[in-house]
Structures are given as structure tokens and as C-alpha cells.
Amino acid sequence: MESQSSSGALKRQIEAQRLQLLSTSTKSIPAFYRNVEEALDSRRATHSLFSILQNNWQTSLAIDFCSNDYLSWNTTGLIRKAFLDELGANPGFSVAAGGSRVMEGNYAYIEETEQEIATWHGAQAGLIVNSAFDANVMVWSALPRPGDVIVYDNLVHASTHEGMERSLAIQKTAFEHNDVKAFRMTLSTILESSPMIKQGRRSILVAVESVYSMEGDVCPLLELVEIAEELSGGLGNIQFVVDETHSAGLFGPDGAGLVCELGLEDEVAVRLHTYSKAMGACGGIILGNATIKAALINFARPSIYSASPSFPFVAAIRAGHNMLGRPQAREGQGKIQQLARTFFESLTSHPLWEQARDRGILDVPLASNWEERPFLTHIVPVWTRQNYLYWLLFHCLAASFFVLPVKHPVVPIGQSRLRVTFHAANTVAQVAGLVEQLFIWVQEVLDIEQGHSKHQATSAAREVYAWMAKEGLTGFGLV
Numbered sequence: 071m072e073s074q075s076s077s078g079a080l081k082r083q084i085e086a087q088r089l090q091l092l093s094t095s096t097k098s099i100p101a102f103y104r105n106v107e108e109a110l111d112s113r114r115a116t117h118s119l120f121s122i123l124q125n126n127w128q129t130s131l132a133i134d135f136c137s138n139d140y141l142s143w144n145t146t147g148l149i150r151k152a153f154l155d156e157l158g159a160n161p162g163f164s165v166a167a168g169g170s171r172v173m174e175g176n177y178a179y180i181e182e183t184e185q186e187i188a189t190w191h192g193a194q195a196g197l198i199v200n201s202a203f204d205a206n207v208m209v210w211s212a213l214p215r216p217g218d219v220i221v222y223d224n225l226v227h228a229s230t231h232e233g234m235e236r237s238l239a240i241q242k243t244a245f246e247h248n249d250v251k252a253f254r255m256t257l258s259t260i261l262e263s264s265p266m267i268k269q270g271r272r273s274i275l276v277a278v279e280s281v282y283s284m285e286g287d288v289c290p291l292l293e294l295v296e297i298a299e300e301l302s303g304g305l306g307n308i309q310f311v312v313d314e315t316h317s318a319g320l321f322g323p324d325g326a327g328l329v330c331e332l333g334l335e336d337e338v339a340v341r342l343h344t345y346s347k348a349m350g351a352c353g354g355i356i357l358g359n360a361t362i363k364a365a366l367i368n369f370a371r372p373s374i375y376s377a378s379p380s381f382p383f384v385a386a387i388r389a390g391h392n393m394l395g396r397p398q399a400r401e402g403q404g405k406i407q408q409l410a411r412t413f414f415e416s417l418t419s420h421p422l423w424e425q426a427r428d429r430g431i432l433d434v435p436l437a438s439n440w441e442e443r444p445f446l447t448h449i450v451p452v453w454t455r456q457n458y459l460y461w462l463l464f465h466c467l468a469a470s471f472f473v474l475p476v477k478h479p480v481v482p483i484g485q486s487r488l489r490v491t492f493h494a495a496n497t498v499a500q501v502a503g504l505v506e507q508l509f510i511w512v513q514e515v516l517d518i519e520q521g522h523s524k525h526q527a528t529s530a531a532r533e534v535y536a537w538m539a540k541e542g543l544t545g546f547g548l549v
């Protein structure tokens with residue numbers, strides 16, 4: 071437990087769950103604050119209050135299996151150098167954009183960068199925005215026209231939901247995650263019930279992600295596009311929006327994304343890329359044609375009512391983009407594949423693997439048929455029974471392997487999991503070490519379940535519980 075107590079991360083997270091109970095105990099506090107605290111207490115009561123105390127992955131104690139710095143350009147400093155070089159090449163830059171994009175906040179550098187990135191991705195135009203979250207809100211609030219219908223994979227990101235809520239679409243329908251048959255059925259039903267769409271006077275807009283952030287699986291995009299083409303009969307009334315947030319920098323030629331990998335640049339109307347994950351920078355870009363860009367500038371409210379992304383911000387994006395295709399980027403992309411292979415090989419060849427999976431003690435859905443996948447993702451969810459999840463987390467942390475617990479509201483109640491992410495700077499030995507620790511933990515659980523242990527909790531969990539008892543804190547669980 072040395073690593074946890076010295077970083078204090080776990081301790082602070084647990085302390086944050088202490089109920090405030092201001093809503094009932096302190097009448098002198100204004101109702102406004104008491105009511106807000108009451109809402110926070112409902113999170114604390116299930117030990118699911120988020121705190122912003124932790125920043126584990128950049129400490130020397132942590133082995134980063136949790137951050138979005140997939141290519142490790144932050145940990146290695148590569149992006150910092152590229153960013154400073156970009157600033158140095160433009161010494162007269164202005165820090166402020168001076169206004170929103172449509173109100174004096176436009177400037178040559180942002181336009182050049184957008185065009186350069188768009189052309190590289192085989193798109194006609196690009197619009198740089200403050201984040202991929204903003205990008206989704208802008209796309210979904212601005213592009214659907216009255217009478218259009220949105221069809222979305224039921225695991226799309228919160229930002230897509232945020233945008234869809236504000237959209238003018240008459241209907242939003244989810245289809246089962248990555249289920250090609252369900253997708254076909256959903257499209258057919260809508261086409262049958264909407265003559266305007268069937269005649270090609272209105273559209274279905276499809277929302278999917280190339281890699282799903284909490285599942286680590288890949289969208290069967292080619293099949294979905296083929297189905298849409300078949301059902302639309304050449305009318306172009308089914309259009310795709312692909313969120314490439316978790317494939318950007320990693321998938322496709324030099325990290326250009328899944329759409330480029332599949333050669334679907336002309337079939338997909340809109341693509342979203344972020345620079346805040348693999349590229350280790352910030353911000354996002356929306357790729358499409360000139361019509362899409364004009365619509366976003368005119369109908370997406372941040373284009374009008376929020377300051378344009380500033381020069382330093384765009385310089386970080388350009389620095390990240392310019393790194394793609396360089397040897398360090400290619401090495402990193404290859405390294406992640408090697409690490410993922412190591413993980414699956416060590417996991418599935420372990421003598422306890424099948425028993426652990428059959429008993430529901432450890433499961434990694436992506437491990438099934440992993441050898442058949444031409445490209446492995448850097449995101450791997452690790453499942454155990456819900457009541458064991460924190461035991462497994464404590465065990466990993468105690469070994470200095472920082473993995474991410476993902477819980478409600480990010481995933482539905484009852485579907486909490488650990489998320490492991492691989493990074494270019496991780497080593498094969500670290501990945502093998504992580505798998506070894508997973509099975510040391512599995513053995514402990516088996517011993518407890520089969521009555522071979524005198525304990526009722528695993529060793530790391532016992533240490534945490536002992537400390538919590540000393541501090542007067544109650545149980546730490548998951549919803």
C-alpha cells in the first residue's frame with residue numbers, strides 16, 4: 071500500500087466520500103447550498119462522488135495504464151517540444167483571438183491549420199473547436215434539419231447526447247451497440263414510416279464512434295455504410311457522423327483515423343477528431359465539406375457566442391498534427407499494438423484464466439478471438455463481479471499499476487469496470503507485470519471463495535479497510 075499512501079490519491083478519494091449532511095444539520099446555511107449539498111450527498115452515499123484531487127499518471131510512483139496520453143507525448147515531452155517549436159516559429163503571435171470566429175476572431179493561422187489538417191484527412195474543410203465535446207454539441211445541435219431523424223449507437227458519448235438534445239431532429243432512435251442487424255432494422259423501420267426521408271427530401275443522420283471509449287471495441291463502419299447505401303438506393307438520405315476521438319492518431323494511415331483506414335472519406339459526411347488524447351495536446355476539429363463548415367459557423371452557437379480558439383491553442387493542435395507520420399509516432403503506434411498483444415497473450419495463456427472467467431472473477435470481453443483482429447485497440451475494459459471491483463482496483467494501485475475505475479454515471483449502474491489503457495511509453499514488462507498481478511489477485515479471491523484463506527477480503531482491500539476504520543470512514547463500494 072506504500073504507493074497509494076505516499077501519493078495519497080486513494081486516501082483523498084475515499085475522504086471525499088464522507089457525507090456532509092449539510093442539508094439536514096445546518097439550518098443557518100442558505101437553502102441553495104443545502105440543496106446542492108443534498109444532491110452531492112446522494113453521490114457520496116454510493117461512494118461515487120467524483121473529485122478532482124487525483125492526478126496519478128504523471129507521478130513517478132505510477133505506471134500509467136489510465137491516462138489518455140496514448141502516444142505518451144506528454145510523459146516523454148515530445149509534444150511540449152513540438153509546441154514550443156511552433157510558437158518559436160511564430161514569435162509575433164497574439165495570445166487572444168479577439169472575438170468569436172464570426173466576430174473578428176478569425177485569423178490566417180487557424181484557417182491555414184484547418185485547411186492543412188482537412189486536406190491531410192481527405193476532407194474538403196475543417197473547423198477547429200475547443201474540444202471534441204464541443205464538436206459533438208456543435209454538430210448535433212446545428213446540422214440536423216427539421217424533419218431529419220438521428221439514429222445512434224446506444225453507447226455514444228455524453229457529448230453526442232448533449233448535442234442531440236438541442237437538435238431540430240424530429241426523432242432520435244438508438245440501435246444496439248455495434249449490432250449490424252439492429253442497425254438495418256432501425257433504418258428500415260424509419261424509412262417505412264417516414265415518406266419524406268424515403269423520397270430523399272429529409273435525412274437520417276447516423277452517430278457512431280470509431281472506437282468506443284468504455285468498451286474499447288471498434289465500430290463495424292464498413293458494414294454500416296454498406297447497409298445505408300443499400301437501403302437509401304442512391305438517394306444519399308442516410309449520412310454518417312463518425313466520432314474519431316479514440317482512433318485519432320492511432321488508427322489508419324499515420325493515425326488519420328478509421329474512416330481513412332477504410333477509404334470512406336467520401337461516404338462519411340462528418341468526422342470529429344480530438345488532439346487531447348493520443349496527440350497529447352488539446353482541442354478538436356470537425357471535418358466535412360464546405361456546406362458542413364458554413365452550417366457550423368452559422369448554426370452552432372459557440373461559433374458566434376464564444377471566443378475563437380486562440381493562437382497558442384491552435385499551435386498545440388498543429389504541433390500534434392505535424393507529429394503524425396514522424397518516426398516517433400509510427401514507433402508509438404506499433405508499440406501499442408505490441409503491448410496489446412502481450413496483454414492478451416499473457417492473459418489467455420495463464421493457467422487460471424479460464425477458471426477465473428468461468429467463475430466471473432475476471433473477464434476481458436476483448437480477449438475473445440483477439441488473434442483474429444487485424445488491429446488491437448489501446449483501451450481494454452477488465453471486468454469482475456461488481457462487489458469485487460474495488461478490491462481489484464486496490465490491488466492494482468498497491469502494485470503501482472494505475473488503472474481507471476469506471477462507474478456510474480459514466481457507465482450504467484451495475485456495469486462498473488476497470489479500464490486499462492496502453493501507452494507508447496509502457497513496457498512489455500509492465501504489461502506482463504499487470505497481468506501477473508491480476509492473477510495474484512484472482513488466486514486470492516479463489517482462496518477466499520473456496521475456504522482456503524482465513525481472510526474475508528484480499529490483502530490490498532484489508533489494508534484499505536483497516537486504514538478506513540482508523541479514520542472513521544465507512545465502506546467503499548460501487549453502484
Ligand SMILES: Cc1ncc(COP(=O)(O)O)c(C=O)c1O
Binds near residue numbers: 229
Ligand atoms: C467518444 C468521445 N467523444 C468526445 C469526447 C470529448 O473529447 P475532448 O476531450 O476533446 O473534449 C470524448 C472524451 O473522452 C469521447 O470519449
